Amino acid sequence: MQTLIIESEPLSPSVEKTGKKKLVLVGNPNVGKSLFFNHFSGLYVDVSNFPGTTVEITEGNYKNFRVIDTPGIYGVSSFNDEERVARDEVLSADIVLNVIDATNLERDLFLTLQLIDMQFPMVVALNMMDALEEAGMEIDVERLSEILGVPIVKVTAIKKHGFDELEKALENATVGNADKTLLHELEPIVARLKQTLNPIADAVMILEGDETVAERHGIAPEDKREEIYVARRNRVNEIVSEVVREKSAMKVGAVISEKLGKWTINPISGIPILILALWLIYEVVGVMVAQRVVGHTEVELGNKLFEPFVKHLFATITPVEISVDVLNGEEVIETKSFAFPEGTSRDKAQFDEFKAFIEGKDVMQNFAFSQETLWGKIVTIFAGEFGAFTMTVTYLAFLLLPLVIGFYMFLAILEDCGYLPRLATMVDRLFTGIGLNGRAVIPIILGFGCVTMATVTTRLLQTSREKTIAASILNFAIPCSAQLAVITALLTKAGGFYTLVFFFIILSCLVAIGTIVDKILPGKSSALLIDLPPMRLPRASNVLKKTWIKTKSFMQEATPWFFIGALLISVMQVTGLLEGWVKLFEPITTHWLQLPAESARAFVMGMVRRDFGAAGLYELNLTPQQIVVSLTVITLFVPCIASLMVLIKERGIREAMTIWAGSWLFAFSVGGIVALII
Amino acid sequence: MQSVQSNLISLRAVKKGERFIVRQIDDKDMRTQLLRFGLAEGSEAMCFERLPFGPVVVKHRRQEVAIGEELTKKIWVEVIAN
Numbered sequence: 001m002q003t004l005i006i007e008s009e010p011l012s013p014s015v016e017k018t019g020k021k022k023l024v025l026v027g028n029p030n031v032g033k034s035l036f037f038n039h040f041s042g043l044y045v046d047v048s049n050f051p052g053t054t055v056e057i058t059e060g061n062y063k064n065f066r067v068i069d070t071p072g073i074y075g076v077s078s079f080n081d082e083e084r085v086a087r088d089e090v091l092s093a094d095i096v097l098n099v100i101d102a103t104n105l106e107r108d109l110f111l112t113l114q115l116i117d118m119q120f121p122m123v124v125a126l127n128m129m130d131a132l133e134e135a136g137m138e139i140d141v142e143r144l145s146e147i148l149g150v151p152i153v154k155v156t157a158i159k160k161h162g163f164d165e166l167e168k169a170l171e172n173a174t175v176g177n178a179d180k181t182l183l184h185e186l187e188p189i190v191a192r193l194k195q196t197l198n199p200i201a202d203a204v205m206i207l208e209g210d211e212t213v214a215e216r217h218g219i220a221p222e223d224k225r226e227e228i229y230v231a232r233r234n235r236v237n238e239i240v241s242e243v244v245r246e247k248s249a250m251k252v253g254a255v256i257s258e259k260l261g262k263w264t265i266n267p268i269s270g271i272p273i274l275i276l277a278l279w280l281i282y283e284v285v286g287v288m289v290a291q292r293v294v295g296h297t298e299v300e301l302g303n304k305l306f307e308p309f310v311k312h313l314f315a316t317i318t319p320v321e322i323s324v325d326v327l328n329g330e331e332v333i334e335t336k337s338f339a340f341p342e343g344t345s346r347d348k349a350q351f352d353e354f355k356a357f358i359e360g361k362d363v364m365q366n367f368a369f370s371q372e373t374l375w376g377k378i379v380t381i382f383a384g385e386f387g388a389f390t391m392t393v394t395y396l397a398f399l400l401l402p403l404v405i406g407f408y409m410f411l412a413i414l415e416d417c418g419y420l421p422r423l424a425t426m427v428d429r430l431f432t433g434i435g436l437n438g439r440a441v442i443p444i445i446l447g448f449g450c451v452t453m454a455t456v457t458t459r460l461l462q463t464s465r466e467k468t469i470a471a472s473i474l475n476f477a478i479p480c481s482a483q484l485a486v487i488t489a490l491l492t493k494a495g496g497f498y499t500l501v502f503f504f505i506i507l508s509c510l511v512a513i514g515t516i517v518d519k520i521l522p523g524k525s526s527a528l529l530i531d532l533p534p535m536r537l538p539r540a541s542n543v544l545k546k547t548w549i550k551t552k553s554f555m556q557e558a559t560p561w562f563f564i565g566a567l568l569i570s571v572m573q574v575t576g577l578l579e580g581w582v583k584l585f586e587p588i589t590t591h592w593l594q595l596p597a598e599s600a601r602a603f604v605m606g607m608v609r610r611d612f613g614a615a616g617l618y619e620l621n622l623t624p625q626q627i628v629v630s631l632t633v634i635t636l637f638v639p640c641i642a643s644l645m646v647l648i649k650e651r652g653i654r655e656a657m658t659i660w661a662g663s664w665l666f667a668f669s670v671g672g673i674v675a676l677i678i
Numbered sequence: 679m680q681s682v683q684s685n686l687i688s689l690r691a692v693k694k695g696e697r698f699i700v701r702q703i704d705d706k707d708m709r710t711q712l713l714r715f716g717l718a719e720g721s722e723a724m725c726f727e728r729l730p731f732g733p734v735v736v737k738h739r740r741q742e743v744a745i746g747e748e749l750t751k752k753i754w755v756e757v758i759a760n
């Protein structure tokens with residue numbers, strides 16, 4: 001048995017590389033694992049995508065440990081992307097900190113026993129001791145620790161109880177009491193392994209039939225999973241019946257949580273709860289953030305302060321005409337143009353006059369850089385209407401950032417209180433018809449905020465097939481918040497009947513897209529199988545941390561694509577390609593859609609930012625029928641350039657371009673048919 | 679599909695509030711996944727909630743698991759008296 005002892009191993013590769021041991025946090029979903037990670041790593045963490053997947057791994061530092069947070073899993077295996085990522089992080093661990101929910105030992109100990117069978121030096125954190133009390137239960141912790149053979153620390157993570165003891169226990173991490181029969185079966189496999197960090201852990205994976213791990217060692221996987229799982233399940237049940245005692249009846253808190261949990265699933269009470277939640281999101285993110293905050297930051301800070309500042313830098317040496325709108329509230333009360341044929345620095349007198357004119361007034365400055373020289377074109381690319389240094393910065397910092405923070409905060413609250421899996425259960429039926437399951441409700445709802453962000457969130461779906469279907473629905477048929485305001489305004493003009501017609505068209509298209517993609521793609525989507533955690537109050541620290549981590553990682557990922565997108569569009573603008581595109585679509589717009597020629601421009605502009613498209617329509621004088629047709633087209637039309645870029649990254653260039661090109665075709669086909677009918 | 683004993687009904691047909699013993703699960707992947715949730719062939723559970731044409735929520739000790747309609751057709755249970 002000598003070969004089976006892990007401590008006799010030389011320094012592990014991860015230690016050699018960084019001089020730090022790798023501490024991996026492992027636990028079932030919703031056991032409060034992130035609170036432990038927060039405690040150990042503080043605020044400064046790295047979020048990265050695991051190579052080859054889109055699952056996020058968070059990493060931080062604590063003393064001489066690299067602390068790795070893994071996605072919540074029910075066992076180490078490879079049923080989905082998250083499990084595969086967690087598996088590889090676990091297999092390379094020097095020490096494992098296994099967080100378990102004291103109120104749910106029967107579920108959580110399954111993973112614990114597996115980790116013990118894999119012979120990692122580990123510590124078990126028995127979390128939610130307060131909830132255990134509420135539930136009227138008691139655990140014989142000493143006995144449990146004796147059976148498992150590893151240190152167990154009682155923790156109430158929300159109240160920060162038990163962290164000191166946990167830190168001490170980490171120094172005494174031990175390898176627990178594995179299943180003797182299993183260890184015996186592992187021996188022949190261990191003998192055949194290549195050099196690896198944790199031979200027994202790898203051998204367990206191979207015996208349980210994990211193909212990837214087996215392939216790494218060049219041997220065939222075994223097929224003992226079910227047998228091992230049944231044995232492990234039986235041991236868990238034995239342990240639970242030995243150490244858990246029902247002490248008293250459930251306390252009020254636990255009863256309320258159970259009742260509330262029930263109400264959220266039952267449609268009769270669940271639908272009003274959902275409506276309430278959506279209304280709250282709409283009021284806070286849609287009205288407060290999108291209209292008030294963004295209205296202020298985008299216009300006041302972005303358009304009036306930041307952009308003119310950048311543009312003036314370029315204007316000093318570039319021929320430009322600056323037209324100034326003097327504003328009184330929303331209204332333009334005076335307009336005056338100043339021409340600087342050789343840049344503002346060469347014409348002091350004119351520039352002084354300009355400065356005197358805007359002095360003390362609320363103004364919007366519009367810069368038209370001369371495009372006669374190559375320099376002028378370059379300036380337009382970087383600081384023009386869609387300039388990478390102007391529009392993109394305003395868009396990212398003053399419009400997108402507040403919105404993304406708002407949405408992620410709500411997502412974190414809903415996630416933290418245990419509502420999302422229940423919502424997924426309630427709406428599951430609606431999604432099975434279009435090749436998805438209830439989990440897809442989250443990206444779809446987020447889509448009404450920002451399709452780019454929602455496309456990133458399709459990661460939480462379990463199979464590539466479902467991700468494709470959800471990404472298609474999002475990018476074809478969901479209007480994002482940038483459009484919603486203009487759509488609402490135009491529909492008010494069109495009246496109630498046409499509003500209903502519009503909703504009917506878009507809903508049919510959404511269902512049609514889902515059904516068609518579901519039919520085309522080979523295979524079958526997975527049915528819902530989801531564990532419902534108890535409802536509880538969201539914890540502020542957790543919500544803030546999650547919001548911060550998610551926002552940071554989204555902004556990091558999306559920012560380069562927004563810049564690239566802006567560069568592309570600006571180049572198209574200065575080379576005349578954009579205008580050419582508008583011209584190309586004019587005949588289709590006037591003849592096939594029966595809309596004024598100018599709406600072609602609005603559609604093409606929608607490629608850049610979806611609200612550009614929608615706002616362009618607002619200026620035109622359209623009949624109610626034309627409003628329905630044009631709104632149908634812009635809603636079904638291609639996603640904005642940033643969404644497209646993220647879509648390429650998430651789903652690959654082939655799928656992204658299929659969706660993008662398909663949107664042109666679909667939007668104009670459906671638009672034309674609607675124009676013919678109404 | 680495997681043969682099913684005559685006293686068994688599919689989870690699809692269990693009424694809300696009824697207690698039952700899981701006797702047979704016809705899908706290998708689901709069998710292993712449910713094992714991890716604590717629901718094995720032989721374990722006792724209760725139908726906690728069922729949605730019209732939708733998932734069935736099963737409660738097993740303190741654990742609630744929502745099982746999509748497709749999967750409920752593959753789980754065979756024996757209803758027991760309360």
